[in-house]
Each structure stands twice: as C-alpha cells, then as structure tokens.
Amino acid sequence: MKRPSRFTLGGRTYSPAASLALTAPFLLILLLAFLLPILVLLRESLFVPVPTLANYARIFEQPAYLRILLRTLRIAAEVTASALLLGYPLAWLMANRRGWRLALLLAAVLLPLWTSVLVRTYAWLVLLQRDGVINQVLSGLRLTNKPIGLLYTEGTVVMAMTHVLLPFMILPLYASLRAIPAEYGRAAQVLGASDAAAFREIILPLSLPGAASGCLMVFLLSLGFFVTPALVGGPQQKMLATLVQQQVTELLNWPFAGAIVGTLLAVVLVLVAIFNRLVRLDRFVGQS
Amino acid sequence: MSSAASIDISRLVKRFGTVTAVDAVDLEIPAGEFFALLGPSGSGKTTILMSIAGFDFPDSGSIHVGGRDVTFLPPQQRDLGMVFQRYTLFPHMSVAENVAFPLKMRGVNRADREKRAREALATVRLGELGDRRPAQLSGGQQQRVALARAIVYRPPVLLMDEPLSALDKNLREEMQLEIKHLQRDLGMTIVFVTHDQTEALTMADRVSVLDGGKLQQIGSPRALYEQPATAFVAGFIGETNFWNCTLAQPVAAGAEVTVTLDGGDEAAAIAACALPAGPARLAVRPERIRLGTAGLAGMVAEAIYAGTSTTLILRTAGPDLRVRFGPVDVLPASQTAFTWAPQDARLYPA
Numbered sequence: 001m002k003r004p005s006r007f008t009l010g011g012r013t014y015s016p017a018a019s020l021a022l023t024a025p026f027l028l029i030l031l032l033a034f035l036l037p038i039l040v041l042l043r044e045s046l047f048v049p050v051p052t053l054a055n056y057a058r059i060f061e062q063p064a065y066l067r068i069l070l071r072t073l074r075i076a077a078e079v080t081a082s083a084l085l086l087g088y089p090l091a092w093l094m095a096n097r098r099g100w101r102l103a104l105l106l107a108a109v110l111l112p113l114w115t116s117v118l119v120r121t122y123a124w125l126v127l128l129q130r131d132g133v134i135n136q137v138l139s140g141l142r143l144t145n146k147p148i149g150l151l152y153t154e155g156t157v158v159m160a161m162t163h164v165l166l167p168f169m170i171l172p173l174y175a176s177l178r179a180i181p182a183e184y185g186r187a188a189q190v191l192g193a194s195d196a197a198a199f200r201e202i203i204l205p206l207s208l209p210g211a212a213s214g215c216l217m218v219f220l221l222s223l224g225f226f227v228t229p230a231l232v233g234g235p236q237q238k239m240l241a242t243l244v245q246q247q248v249t250e251l252l253n254w255p256f257a258g259a260i261v262g263t264l265l266a267v268v269l270v271l272v273a274i275f276n277r278l279v280r281l282d283r284f285v286g287q288s
Numbered sequence: 289m290s291s292a293a294s295i296d297i298s299r300l301v302k303r304f305g306t307v308t309a310v311d312a313v314d315l316e317i318p319a320g321e322f323f324a325l326l327g328p329s330g331s332g333k334t335t336i337l338m339s340i341a342g343f344d345f346p347d348s349g350s351i352h353v354g355g356r357d358v359t360f361l362p363p364q365q366r367d368l369g370m371v372f373q374r375y376t377l378f379p380h381m382s383v384a385e386n387v388a389f390p391l392k393m394r395g396v397n398r399a400d401r402e403k404r405a406r407e408a409l410a411t412v413r414l415g416e417l418g419d420r421r422p423a424q425l426s427g428g429q430q431q432r433v434a435l436a437r438a439i440v441y442r443p444p445v446l447l448m449d450e451p452l453s454a455l456d457k458n459l460r461e462e463m464q465l466e467i468k469h470l471q472r473d474l475g476m477t478i479v480f481v482t483h484d485q486t487e488a489l490t491m492a493d494r495v496s497v498l499d500g501g502k503l504q505q506i507g508s509p510r511a512l513y514e515q516p517a518t519a520f521v522a523g524f525i526g527e528t529n530f531w532n533c534t535l536a537q538p539v540a541a542g543a544e545v546t547v548t549l550d551g552g553d554e555a556a557a558i559a560a561c562a563l564p565a566g567p568a569r570l571a572v573r574p575e576r577i578r579l580g581t582a583g584l585a586g587m588v589a590e591a592i593y594a595g596t597s598t599t600l601i602l603r604t605a606g607p608d609l610r611v612r613f614g615p616v617d618v619l620p621a622s623q624t625a626f627t628w629a630p631q632d633a634r635l636y637p638a
Contacts (some may be wrong), residue, residue, distance in 0.1 A: 187376040189363040190341055190447075191437065192393035202387070205380045 005205025045258030293354030551605025
C-alpha cells in the first residue's frame with residue numbers, strides 16, 4: 001500500500017491537502033504575477049501578429065541591440081567577479097569572528113540591504129556627479145580646474161552595482177565558510193600545511209558551493225538590474241532591463257520587449273541548469 | 289622504525305579568562321612510551337594536548353619535544369602526528385588523497401606519496417578503500433584512515449584526542465588493541481587523551497590522572513589501581529567504597545593505623561599520605577572486602593548479578609558498601625560479618 005506523501009515541519013505532519021493550502025497563496029501570486037505575464041509576453045514575441053521569430057532575429061541582427069545584450073552579460077560578469085573578490089575576505093572574517101565583532105560585521109552587511117536600492121544608487125550620484133562630493137574635493141584641493149566626468153561609464157556602473165549586490169555574495173559565502181568545522185583547519189596545520197596551504201587545499205575547496213551560489217545570485221540579479229544602471233550608467237551604458245522598459249513605455253513595442261525577456265530568460269535557465277549540475281557534483285563532497 | 293622523541297613538559301600553566309585550565313603541570317614522557325592523559329571533562333587534559341600540538345600557547349612553562357623547545361612554535365613546524373575525536377578527514381578528497389596530504393605538504397613527489405599512502409592504508413587494514421570518499425566509510429574506518437594519515441610521515445610523536453569516543457563499544461575495544469599493536473610496531477611516542485579509565489589502563493604504559501587542571505598522580509596502570517595517591521584517583525580509577533573515619537593521632541605516610549569508623553566500629557588501614565589527627569576518609573575496593581564470621585557486622589541488602597561477577601550491597605553501621613564476588617561464590621546469608629586486610633584500605637584527608 002502506498003502512503004500519501006506528507007510534509008513534516010516542527011514535529012507536525014501535514015496532509016497533502018494542508019500542504020497545498022499552506023502553499024496556495026504563494027503559488028497563486030507566482031502564477032498570476034510571474035508566470036502569466038511572462039507567458040503573455042512570450043506569446044506576444046512569437047505569435048503577434050503572426051507566428052514569427054523576427055523579433056528574436058532583430059536582437060541578434062541589429063548591432064545596437066546585440067551590443068546591449070553583450071554589455072549586459074559583460075557587466076553582470078564583471079559585477080560578479082568584483083563582488084566575489086570583495087566579498088570573500090569579508091565573509092572569511094565574519095566566519096572567524098564571534099560575539100559583538102560578528103554582530104557588527106553582520107550589521108554592516110545587512111543594513112545596506114534593508115535600505116532602498118534607489119537610495120543607495122542616489123548616494124553614488126551625490127558622490128560622482130559634476131558638482132558632487134568628489135569633484136568638489138578635487139577642485140577644493142586645486143587638483144583639477146574643471147569638474148571631471150565620473151558618471152555614465154561602464155566602470156561606474158560595475159562599481160555601483162557591486163556595492164548594491166555585495167550582500168547577496170557575502171551571505172551564502174559566509175554560510176558555507178561558517179559550516180566548515182574548525183577541526184579541518186587544525187588537522188591541516190598539524191599535518192604540516194602552512195596557513196596559506198591549509199586555506200588553498202581545505203578551506204577554499206569546501207567554500208566553493210557558497211561561492212557558486214553567491215555568484216549565481218549576483219549574476220542573475222545583475223542581468224535584470226534596472227535602477228542602478230539606468231541612473232549611474234545613463235543612456236551610454238544602457239542594459240537589457242532599460243531596453244525593455246524603453247520598448248514597453250516609450251515605443252509600446254510589446255512583441256520586441258517580449259523577445260528581449262525571452263532571450264534573458266533563456267540565458268538564465270541555461271545558467272541555472274549548469275549551476276545545478278555543479279551543485280549535484282558537490283553532493284559527493286558532503287559530510288556523512 | 290621511526291625514531292621516537294621524548295616529551296618534557298615543565299611547570300605548564302594555561303588560563304582561559306579567570307579559569308586556570310592547566311595549573312603548573314610537570315610531565316616527563318620518555319621516547320617510545322604510550323602515555324595517557326586521563327581525567328574528567330574540564331580536568332585540563334585536552335588543553336595539555338593542544339599545547340603539545342601547538343594550538344594553545346601556555347601562559348607560562350615550557351614544552352620540549354625530542355630536546356627541542358617547541359613551546360611557542362606553530363603546529364605545522366612541530367612535525368607531530370595527531371588523530372582528533374572526529375570530523376577531520378577532508379570531505380572533498382578521496383581516502384588516499386587524505387592519507388597523502390601530509391606528504392604533499394612536505395613536498396614528496398606524487399609517485400612516492402601514492403606508494404606510501406597505500407602502505408599506510410595497508411597498515412590499518414584499509415588497503416582497498418583508497419578511492420572512496422570519507423563519507424562512504426563507517427566511523428571506525430574513518431578513524432583508521434585518520435590514523436593512517438597521522439603515521440604516514442612517521443612522526444616521532446603521535447597525539448590522540450579521544451579518538452575512540454565516537455565509536456561503539458566493540459569497535460572501541462578492537463581499535464584499542466590495534467593502536468597498541470601499531471605503536472609497538474612503529475615505536476613512536478604516543479600521548480593519548482581519554483576520559484575513559486578502562487581505556488587508559490588497557491592501552492597505556494603510564495597514565496597521568498588530572499583533575500581541575502592539577503596533576504593527581506602519574507604511574508603504571510597497576511600502581512594507579514593498587515596505590516592511588518589521592519582520594520580523587522581512588523574514586524576515578526576503578527570502583528571504591530569511601531567511609532568517613534576519625535584518627536586519634538597524626539600518622540605518617542605508609543604507616544598502618546587503627547581508625548574509628550563512622551558508626552563506631554574500628555578498623556585497620558594504611559595512610560596514603562601523612563595525616564593529622566581528626567577526620568579522614570577510608571577507601572576500600574569492592575573486591576577486597578571479605579565476608580566471614582568475624583569482623584564488622586553487615587546485612588546483605590541487594591545482590592546484583594552481572595555474569596562474570598556479582599555485586600552485593602552491604603548495609604553497615606556506616607555507609608552502604610559494594611562487595612564484589614566472582615561467579616562461583618555461594619551468596620552469603622543476609623546477616624553476615626566482613627573485614628579487609630589493612631593494606632587493602634587506604635586513608636586520605638577528609
């Protein structure tokens with residue numbers, strides 16, 4: 001006889017009906033606010049007014065659009081790399097601290113996360129614009145005689161996006177570093193590993209799952225990021241999300257917007273599939 | 289044969305905040321000895337081991353290994369082997385890679401380290417499991433791999449931090465013998481931390497008993513059992529009946545004296561140390577109490593059968609005493625008399 005599958009939480013077991021009831025509100029929102037609009041957009045891109053792939057072809061044929069697609073992928077990769085480089089040392093520090101020091105570091109990571117992205121992006125404008133803080137300091141020190149352009153470059157976009165997305169890298173890294181028992185490091189040392197070798201041979205490989213999920217998170221968020229590139233990058237550094245917004249609100253070209261969304265979605269799905277494969281491999285590494 | 293090294297610990301003190309974990313401990317461990325640090329949790333045994341390994345630096349005192357002062361040397365420069373309680377096989381490496389790891393850190397080339405890792409795994413009878421992941425092995429197999437990894441570079445000293453405490457009883461006893469044989473074959477010095485007195489007595493040439501950071505006694509297993517130096521050792525090693533008593537006059541260490549027991553009876557005992565007149569504690573092992581027709585009066589309250597032995601609970605004028613019999617003895621009547629030889633009862637400060 002087959003038992004119905006049951007869901008257990010906090011010592012209670014829920015029947016399939018109860019499980020469904022508990023997840024229903026979320027499923028409903030997911031269906032109405034996410035799945036349905038995406039399907040409508042994709043239908044627009046493929047079947048309106050007649051079945052066609054022209055909208056997709058247009059992205060890859062028009063140099064301007066292709067450039068935006070490639071720039072989006074490149075910026076996402078650059079943001080991911082810099083977030084990893086900046087986030088790893090901090091996550092490592094957090095994993096090795098206890099008490100108020102850890103609380104302080106956690107607050108430093110989480111407080112910005114609780115602040116609106118818009119606010120954090122405007123902070124960069126305050127710093128970098130022509131009469132912003134940095135230009136005032138430079139001219140005040142008589143290092144420059146006219147304001148220099150700091151905004152609207154790819155570097156600025158990467159810097160600001162890295163700042164905004166850094167917590168999404170640090171938190172999974174911290175969790176995976178924290179889960180490594182201190183005995184591993186001690187065993188490596190007593191067996192003759194220098195501190196650097198112990199890190200390279202033991203800690204680094206064991207923190208890779210955290211690094212992978214941090215990278216995936218930051219990369220995916222970067223691909224669809226809107227506010228920061230739009231404000232800090234301006235029209236010169238346009239990314240895909242800005243392009244979608246332009247097509248929808250200014251040009252009312254829903255089919256083409258749908259094609260961009262479809263392309264982005266395909267990229268994301270491929271990446272998630274690759275990531276899943278990597279994490280599955282990681283299961284062999286798991287502790288008994 | 290690896291050349292074994294001696295360990296010389298002098299006036300070792302380690303404090304954690306206001307707690308003195310190790311309080312002026314002296315230990316001299318000759319090369320090639322199997323030495324056990326025995327004590328309850330919080331006795332300082334692990335702190336001493338961690339100081340030898342280099343994970344804790346002492347507040348004062350010194351540690352010499354093979355004549356070299358290693359007191360403040362980082363662990364990787366001490367060239368010691370170590371087996372931990374658990375969680376120390378690297379989960380992302382195969383068993384063979386784990387065992388070869390210390391050789392890799394010593395710059396041994398790949399072919400040599402694979403060969404030596406295979407040999408070390410064969411020594412612990414796991415020759416065929418080199419390609420597995422640690423998570424695919426049982427607890428006992430994992431500890432054997434940890435052992436192979438700790439001896440593969442032939443360290444002169446092997447430190448073991450309760451390596452068998454996570455294993456079940458049968459496996460533990462099997463591993464105890466295996467480690468002892470390994471030590472006999474390889475000849476290295478072993479410092480073994482345990483809270484299990486049977487384990488310490490079974491395995492070690494000499495045992496040091498610690499309590500509250502202080503050294504209580506160092507000696508062979510037999511000396512610890514037969515002549516415990518303190519009441520703590522008498523109670524911690526094996527089973528002991530304690531009986532409060534009174535001394536009429538001061539007594540020198542080792543002297544035989546008659547004391548007045550709680551309850552009014554008199555009995556003879558040996559003073560474990562010099563004692564003043566007044567209250568004292570008498571300790572006598574359950575198997576050293578003899579029942580008969582003469583002596584103190586007792587009543588058998590309970591008999592506990594345990595296969596190889598039977599334990600009686602004897603109600604006396606003082607505390608209840610445990611008396612141990614072999615399996616063939618005829619159980620005494622409920623009203624009985626008992627006595628002990630003076631050298632089997634030891635007196636300690638109250």
